[in-house]
Amino acid sequence: MAVYGPGFLLGFLVFLGMQLLPPIMAECPLKLSGSNVTLAASLCSNNDDRGKCCRYINAFIAVSIAQYANSTSNLGVPSNLSDICLHSISQTLELYGVPRNATAFCGFGTKIPVNYECKGRTTVTQMLRSPKFIDVMENCKVPLSEESTCKKCLNAGIVYLHHLLGTEDNITLSTCRDATFAALASQVDDASAIGIASCFFQVQGLNILPVSEPSPSSTPKASPSPLVASSPSQHSLGLPISEKHHSYHLTMVPGIGIAVTAVAVMMLLVLIVLIRRKSKELLESENIDKKSSKSFPSTPPMRKFQEGAPSMFRKFSYKEIKKATETFNTIIGRGGFGTVYKAHFSDGLVAAVKRMNKVSEQGEHEFCREIVLLARLHHRHLVSLRGFCSEKHERFLMYEYMANGSLKDHLHSPNRTPLTWRTRVQIAIDVANALEYLHFYCDPPLCHRDIKSSNILLDESFRAKVADFGLAHASKDGSICFEAVNTDIRGTPGYMDPEYVVTQELTEKSDVYSYGVLLLEIVTARRAIQDTGIW
Template sequence: MSTTKYFFFVAALAALSFKFLQLTGAQLTDPSEVNALKAIRSRLIDPLGKLNNWEVGDPCTSNWTGVICYNLTLSDGYLHVIELQLFRRNLSGTLAPELGRLSRMTILDFMWNNINGSIPKEIGNITSLKLLLLNGNRLSGSLPEEIGYLPNLDRIQIDQNHISGEIPKSFANLNKTKHFHMNNNSISGKIPAELARLPKLVHFLLDNNNLTGHLPPEFSSLPELLILQLDNNNFNGTSIPDSYVNMSKLLKLSLRNCSLQGPVPDFSQIPQLGYLDLSGNNLTGNIPSNRLSNNITNIDLSNNHLSGTIPSNFSGLPNLQKLLLENNNLSGSVPSNIWQNMNFTGNKSLILDFRFNNLTNLSDTLNPPANVTILLTGNPVCENANQLQIDRFCQVQSVQMNETATNTGNICTCPMGYEYNPLSPLPCFCAYTLNVEYRLKSPGFSYFQPYYYDFEHYLTNGLRLFLSQLNIISFVWEEGPRLKMELRLFPTDSTIFNSSEVLRIRNMFTGWEIPDSDIFGPYELLDFELGHYGNNELLNPSSSKLSTGAVVGIILGAVAVAAILSAVVTILIMRRHSKSQMVSKKRLSSKIPIKIDGVKDFTYEEMELATHKFSSSTQVGQGGYGKVYRGILADGTIVAVKRAQQDSLQGSKEFFTEIELLSRLHHRNLVSLVGYCDEEDEQMLVYEFMPNGTLRDHLSARSKEPLNFPTRLRIALGAARGILYLHTEADPPIFHRDIKASNILLDSRFTAKVADFGLSRLAPVPESEGTAPGHVSTVVKGTPGYLDPEYFLTHKLTDKSDVYSLGVVLLEILTGMQPISHGKNIVREVTMACQSSMVFSIIDNRMGSYPSECIEKFVSLALRCCLDETDARPSMTEVVRELETIWRMTPEADTTASESTATDSGMKATPPSSSSDSRNPYVSSDVSGSNLLSGAMPTIIPR
């Protein structure tokens, strides 16, 4: 057996041993829960293929999308599903009754999908459930009374559905439930008085339903109630219970448009009341004259039948933002001192809306500050034309919730894809961000600006971030009123969040681990975008919450197997090479453990001679790995020598990976390795010299002779064919992991060759039944701007990760742009151009004429490669097929048909170059390939 075959035999044995550990030590998922998940999947419609990996492997050990597991008990030996998080997955279909079999689950999250049908009563069997999150779907039917018997439920969110029927009285048994969010449905009937027994109830949101009957006076005994929001229901002919004035902890009472009648209770006894909205009812009588809490920000008694005068108790309320009394029967004088003792610093303002009443008198001293707006239209006082001072109060105006803000300031120029953080203590700090769409569902104020700074402190403290890490990009009031925000989260002292921090922050939002706030009220997560890590893509939770016992068992088992394999491998390798090690003492310094067939082992002296002692005159490039030199071997072969810097040596892992992989890859669109040098504390890789450098060289604005469209298309097709060979014909298949324009090299005829295999990984080894997991779990490595967003977040490397990176390269080929430059991301920019029908405006104008239909197909293919959802991207086979179709549409296709056929077979081994450099490792020689650059094409005016 050759050394190479033996090496892969050991690797396969190790993989099988790990699988054995999975089967014996990792405690596979409870079979009943596996069957339940399959039944759940069968009821769902998944147009984007988000749940495709639910069809293979084990839920917990194969990391099914959205399935999080935990080894709850050591007695049964199984892993159990603890969370099912399918937030915003574009799912439709129905919820399966088999959800009730996930009996150990704590979080059930289907928020913001398109699920229809009813809520299965079997959910009531999940006694461990803490969060029931079904809001933002199209669910209908009634609420199952079985939900009322969930002893650990903390939060029920079913808002923004089509739920009908009555609230089950069984909900009075939810002794641990704090949050009832059931607004924006069609729930009918009476509010059960039995709910007054709920000892933990904090937020009761049932606005915008069809509730009738009366308001339960028993609610005054709810010991923890902070928000009671019942707007837009129909409690026809009933009054507000007097007992509500005894709600000692109440912060917000909103009963707008509820057909209520009777007097306004005296809420001055509620010490912390901050928001009172009783508008749009049929309330009568005088406004209570006792002073309300100093916390009050909003008093809305408009559109009722109130009479009497405006009481003086509204004066001197320090936090008041709105006093709305329009459309009543109030009489007497317009008060002149409501704003007294108010502090108007910090963007504070006050609106006093007294329109359409019977106010007749105006104080001579009515001279409010600029921050106070008084509206008097429709009152007799405005009919006195001689009082010119009241003209500004009697204009026809309206009060709307139109406070919006957008933060677009940027005093620094960031690289494309990075965002500038104006709050960072570091000057001109640019970084990759996380973007969060967030909404306050029931805020305790009317205007946000005075609370802007407080909100920043509240949220950063809740997320355990520094204040400088939060940037509020925009906020806008929506119907409700609710406050929608776009937030941008920055890393601290590095340009990128690590993956564990991304997961932590997301889990803080989705697990409602951010503490509640009195003034800001409950929130909801609308979207968790990855920003420039990958647009509009949420994290895929995986089964990572293994117990300490399970983790220790797996680690000990893996260590034991690894130790045995290492011992066996070491003994055999030492025996095999004992003779060769005695032949040459110089080779004792080599770090390469085994001889690589077909790859020459150069000495340090040979490399010195080839490069004139690494003279600066022979240097042709430099990158993060080290310098690249043009060398001439003793036999006259021109080569590229990539010499590692002393501080970049990494225990020969990437060095050996590239040697091992390239020694057995043979395709005309892949670089070939000539040899290596590994002695005298030096690591060097030797490739055939590529005279036309890298693709990035020729897309640069500094390129003297830009590539025309046919040449660019040929390069794209060649690169795609090289990657296709890695995915389908290499044995075993390989995931490249660092496809980028500077890793696509060009020979003297501008034939594309994929380079740099230092980060590559072997594809998964098939399991015993002949199937493979489809991904490799690995530490994230690669180049920002080209990195697959799902791989970055889940650490699951797949063939589609290379497809994403190639898609970015295709966009570079068309536009000449870099993936990340000056605050712009190429995927986002091209996507926006397509959406606005301006795609031809971003095509590289140095490319010359081109067939517009070819460009359209090329752009479409590139953007599909860059889709956030892994399964929505085309396979590399489809990419090659579509590029070939585009090529056949060009006039050059007929003249190069024979060459195209030869490329398909592609088994010629051409010496290549490999580079881990983030910058270009080569410079172009005098060979220009002008025969390709000057290809004649019909002049086509872009649309």
């Protein structure tokens, strides 16, 4: 490992700090509507309306980006202005009464960004020229005030995103949905843009007026907090965001320069210490993995699990799995959460091993809690969990092996013998029994969220079992209820309830909708989404 001199590192860090100064001097070009912010504030102050709160914040930021795209053709601000705009908008939201914990709950900056990059597309022109976008424009012609025209527009958007993204994570799906809206709204006048936003985000009452300066003699009528109304800093909201922070930036430049220099010196000292310890850390990394593996079973959820788990369920070692999968060369499937291998263990067990993606940010306690939950699920129409492994920063789940593969293979593979009607009816009944168990007899009840033909597996007798119920949602406190829950968007286009895509509020009805699509797929042997459109 190359070790650079302190002079070189100090020079590099100072240069890096100087590169950070120009973006700080920049100004955010986005302009918000004051009435929109106060409307969001009134919703965000109520914990029961957090789902609506997130939709309103998402909507009025998307409208401001659409206005920006109308003049620049860019789907959001440049990357060097992203942090400035996030800070400016956060300050504006807070001054108008939106709680900080509400913006954190909504994922402002991650799930609700200020620049929409969708599969490398960063401009309106690139979105308009992408395949299938013409269908979205045809189905989203304003006005969209009627429920039927709005649903037609949303369905066209789902089909477009399915062709564009395939199976992507929920944040990418949300960002591309917002990019689709911005591209559409940038092509129409402001009033029509508000109409499209009302359909896309299921919100009412938005407008496109800029933030106005409050009257000195009166306080804003819609202000949710007297402190906000009387705050002297609120007069700055009468200016666009770019003007509001101009003087602030000028006064901060000297302090920032000093801070960057101090941070550079501190980082230099830290780097010297880290370089000296690097070789020692590399030698100890294996020991750290072993300690992590040993500590895993000692967590409270795992102790609870070990007391009541069946004997057939056990913890596997990484070495066992590597040998059983022939060094991970027996791939039988891939999904959004990992790769599946066929494994032959030395004791004769044949299992399907799911190797979780390394990008997962799931914590150890949460992973342990999910294993406890999955191990408690026992039903003849749910794929059984045989064991797990958590070693070498890897996580595996072992499921029973289903000899006849997935229902999708039998319905859509040309070389397969068509299923008989008796078998198809029995498969539909089996899946319904599994959903009934998840919805009504689990403790706590679960929503699957991704019912589709590829998640229906068939054993040697063509008995259907539902897989991937690890995606299911259950409250952390174990409460048994089925109230609407605000969640990330998860599922497969074509099977997802359009209302769930818009509101992000999950109920058991979303599974029922997906099951209805699955029934049509079983009867017609056609895919949920065809190139010619939705059937």
